[in-house]
Amino acid sequence: MAKGKRQKANVRARARFFAALRMTALLGFVSIPILGFGVGPALTTITGQLFTAQAQPLSARVQILNGAFISPDGHRVDAGSVVVQAPGGVLTVSLVPTVGAVPVGTTYAVVITTSEGVEENDTWSVPVSATPVDIDTVSGMAQNCVFALPTLAAGGGLSGMYPNPTVNVSAPLLSGPSAISIPQASASQDGYLSAADWSAFHSGEAVSVSSPLSNNGGTISIPAASSSQDGYLSSTDWSTFNGKQAALPAADSSHNGYLTSTDWSAFNAKQAALSFSGPLSNNAGTVSIPAASSSANGYLSSTDWSTFNGKQAALPAADSSHNGYLTSTDWSAFNGKQAALGFTPENAANKNQANGYAGLDSSGLLKAAQIPALSVSVTASSAGNQTVAHGLGRTPVSATIEPTSACAWWWQATPWDGTNLYPVASDALCTAKVIVW
Secondary structure, eight states: OHHHHHHHHHHHHHHHHHHHOOOOOOOOOOOOBOTTOOSOSOOEEEEEEOBOTTSOBOOEEEEEEEOOEEOTTSOEEOOEEEEEEEGGGEEEEEEOOOTTOBSTTOOEEEEEEETTSOEEEEEEOOOOOSSOEEHHHHBHHHHHOOOOOOEEOGGGOEEOOSSOOOOOOOTTOEEOSSOEEOOBOBTTBOOBOOHHHHHHHHTSOOOOOOTTOEEETTEEEOOBOBTTBOOBOOHHHHHHHHTSOOOOOBOBTTBOOBOOHHHHHHHHTSOOOOOOOTTOEEETTEEEOOBOOSSOOOBOOHHHHHHHHTSOOOOOBOBTTBOOBOOHHHHHHHHTSOOOOOSOOOOGGGBTSTTSBOOBOTTSOBOTTTSOOEEEEEEOSSSEEOOEEOOOSSOOSOEEEEESSSOOEEEEEEEEOSSEEEEEESSTTOEEEEEEO
16 A cells, blocks of 8 residues: 555656646856867757746756767767756756757757656757757757646556656656556665565664764765865866866976976066067067068068169269259159150242242241131130130141130130130130131
8 A cells, every 4th residue: 555655646746747847048047068078069058947836946956968969060079968956946057059960850868857856858959049048949848748637547557648658767666558666675676665674674773973974864964065064075076176287297398387486586587578570570589580572671682782782873863964863843844845846847849839838928927828817706605715616627827816805815735736726715705706827
């Protein structure tokens, strides 16, 4: 009868846990990377809280196991496991994502054991996320299972589970087709304590313990060790201590290690570190400077020295009595002079002849009889430079402007060419007559 009651109590406790498990997001706790993962893969933080059916925080032990896989960002993750405590139901853990991992469908196997000893198996599929995700997001149980409170059928069988999930048990529990049972404990068998054994054990002598052990009603315990408390070494402290630097020897020319006070004094008396600016550079104590080039500052190489030494010495400014370079002032003066005529001088025999050239009168002017004059009327569209076609079909020999309104007219730097005249008007709508030869 005691065995049946214990079986029923275990079944009810498990069903209450399944029906009441609710996980909500809770941020701000220390992330715990899964053991066996090397530095490199990105991690996703999973957070949540466990509650009882009465909405009370439910403390639990969470074991997370994984096989080897390749993370979504290409890192190999070896098989391993980690145990995370959820005191007060609060759970936070950081894991390498499995969504997008190789092989496809990789998940974590999760075993949740409550402080009452109720155990549940789950699978977690962890996405890639830069922000924490809720346990409900990764839990296969939260997405695929619906639990109802069980009832005991005749003969002690378990019924009423929907949608009839498989019940996993571990020793000393036994799972049959319709019932979960536990054998009686003995020297070679884990199981329940019989009434006879209870009486025998209860009548035994009390066990005395010494600090840091304590005996509370027959329960012997030891606290976790800390800076102010003797006790057992926690796995967290073990990892911390194991990760510390081993004792170092004194450093010398052939050994890595710590710096002794003697060496510190010797090194401190040496020349302070020197700083260099381009083109000087310091590479592990070797100061260097590159050869100068068109794109780099540096020293003058012997090759370039010879090249530069063979070049023309500096020249003075050229003038009427000295060879030298052309100054910008002379350049402007020369550039403002009359351009080359660009024609071949005529044969004097062709002067005043047909198909020849016209001669000049005593005033140095062409005879009017030889140059037909052309009159062009001009109206300025606006003040400033004007362009007027003369229609001669050649470059004019000369041209004069005769204003026909109260305005001023003058020529541009280039007054005409083979097509146009280029006068300048002082105002818009000025008029003039241009006589062209």
